[in-house]
Amino acid sequence: MQVNWREIPAARNSFAVLGAACEKTGWHLYPVARPAPDITCYSLNSINERLYRDEIADADCITIVGGPHATACWPEVAVYADYVVVGEGEYTLPRLLSEIEAGRDGHIPGVVTRDWYEPAKSSVRLDxxxxxxxxxxxxxxxxxxxxxxxxxxxxxxxxxxxxxxxxxxxxxxxxxxxxxxxxxxxxxxxxxxxxxxxxxxxxxxxxxxxxxxxxxxxxxxxxxxxxxxxxxxxxxxxxxxxxxxxxxxxxxxxxxxxxxxxxxxxxxxxxxxxxxxxxxxxxxxxxxxxxxxxxxxxxxxxxxxxxxxxxxxxxxxxxxxxxxxxxxxxxxxxxxxxxxxxxxxxxxxxxxxxxxxxxxxxxxxxxxx
CATH class of the missing domain: 3.80.30.20 (tm_1862 like domain)
Incomplete structure (x- = not known):
């Protein structure tokens, strides 16, 4: 299963952080200029979200969206994205990728789907x-x-x-x-x-x-x-x-x-x-x-x-x-x-x-x- 990261200038540091977190559990995030199979991940803020909304809705792949806007407006984002990561992603994103690969529904704390949400139970320890x-x-x-x-x-x-x-x-x-x-x-x-x-x-x-x-x-x-x-x-x-x-x-x-x-x-x-x-x-x-x-x-x-x-x-x-x-x-x-x-x-x-x-x-x- 290939996991991609949509390149967005404002999210470059998020790519560095989440890419490193995913590597710990064996996932590599491939940078892409447009959505690509099997999964494409996005990190959006509340200014640039409108530029990518339609792209995500029309993507011919599984889409995962996180970032400040997704955290603040997860009901709205869940309408056009397959999965929404609410809050910190270092632990949640790799776990969600493993859930998807295993064919499960992704119903884990910190993830929103169109019919399910449970808040994350803990905060990330930076070390x-x-x-x-x-x-x-x-x-x-x-x-x-x-x-x-x-x-x-x-x-x-x-x-x-x-x-x-x-x-x-x-x-x-x-x-x-x-x-x-x-x-x-x-x-x-x-x-x-x-x-x-x-x-x-x-x-x-x-x-x-x-x-x-x-x-x-x-x-x-x-x-x-x-x-x-x-x-x-x-x-x-x-x-x-x-x-x-x-x-x-x-x-x-x-x-x-x-x-x-x-x-x-x-x-x-x-x-x-x-x-x-x-x-x-x-x-x-x-x-x-x-x-x-x-x-x-x-x-x-x-x-x-x-x-x-x-x-x-x-x-x-x-x-x-x-x-x-x-x-x-x-x-x-x-x-x-x-x-x-x-x-x-x-x-x-x-x-x-x-x-x-x-x-x-x-x-x-x-x-x-």
Whole structure:
């Protein structure tokens, strides 16, 4: 039985992770540019799902769909896919493949069919699975997030309790290549409960790595309240990156409170100042157009964007109501003319990136070329 993996740019790291997990039980995932027999697996997010829905429905093979969108909207996905993997796939996907090969119905925890579903009974222990194998990926060092930001799918998929890969296992994979980059919702939360940093453990980790280290930058980030002299010293002492990526998200404390962000705009501004004082460029995320954002609250965000832009760079995008989040089903509000002007002027000056008018442009541009 041949098992294929549908190549999708946004799912490359999922391919690395799940391909490695499947190899442990003797399954090899073959990359394909279109569905092919016997089985084709997909990992979809809530932005690109519409591009592959018809392809999956019309596929002349067995289809298995997972990823953030499948986890949030499994009843919808089960209409056009043969099997839907809900949540983490390292244990579930290889087990499902064995069920299919044996001619059974695939009724196992964590899998949805058109007439059956039972949630998974446990979470994945990261050390039980390789970070990657034949397909190179980023090293995922942590999963889960104790916060409940209204727009974010992460805690809905991976839970509110943080789980960490051990230092030795991280070093085992990170030291295979000249650069070490990591996947984590908050790099400065490594080894902790996600609320109270353990910088001693981060220092221990960084000292175990042999090559260029990029920590707290793409494809991960940090939280602003975790940025302090001690955490920045870890970057300057051990890491190659001269930038640090973190989210402010709004310039309004009222909006941040409603989002359950767990920090204030003053903490985000202070984080940017500390980065600047240390010689690190802050790259700060903002979201505009929250559904309950007033004109004055949007103006507060614009003022914060302008202030931070004097110290570093801004990444801004229009609010997207992702399925499975507290703000699912809402709509982005319109932007003020001054918001569009400030973002446009800063973008022309090289201080701002993102898409603040049509949020899907930045996601679809790569697919529609």
């Amino acid at each position: 039980a699975y390789p970070a990657f194998s034949l397909v190179k990926g980023y090293v995922e060092i942590s999963r889960g997030c104790p916060f409940a930001c209204g727009y974010c799918q992460t805690p809905q998929i991976f839970g509110h309790c943080m789980r960490h890969r051990s230092i030795d296992e991280i070093a085992r994979y990170a030291n295979r290549y000249g650069q070490a980059r990591f996947v984590t919702p908050n790099a400065f939360a490594y080894g902790s409960d996600g609320l109270h940093p353990r910088f001693d453990k981060i220092g221990h980790l960084l000292r175990k790595l042999d090559h260029e280290i990029f920590f707290g930058t793409f494809p991960s980030e940090v939280r602003p309240e975790f940025i302090c002299e001690e955490s920045l010293a870890l970057i300057t002492d051990y890491c190659t990156n001269t930038k640090l990526h973190f989210g402010a998200q709004s310039g309004s404390d009222a909006i941040l409170s409603r989002l359950h962000r767990g920090h204030t705009i003053a903490e985000a501004i202070r984080a940017a100042e500390l980065c600047l004082d240390t010689g690190i460029t802050p790259i700060v995320d903002f979201i505009v157009g929250f559904p309950y954002e007033t004109d004055e609250e949007q103006r507060e965000t614009v003022a914060a964007i302008q202030e931070v832009a004097r110290m570093g760079k801004i990444h801004v995008h229009r609010f997207i109501p992702l399925p499975g989040t507290p703000l699912a089903g809402t709509r982005a509000r319109s932007l003020l003319s001054e918001t569009e002007k400030v973002c446009g002027d800063l973008a022309l000056g090289g201080k701002l990136t993102g898409s603040w008018n049509e949020p899907e442009i930045r996601f679809f541009r790569r697919y529609l070329k």
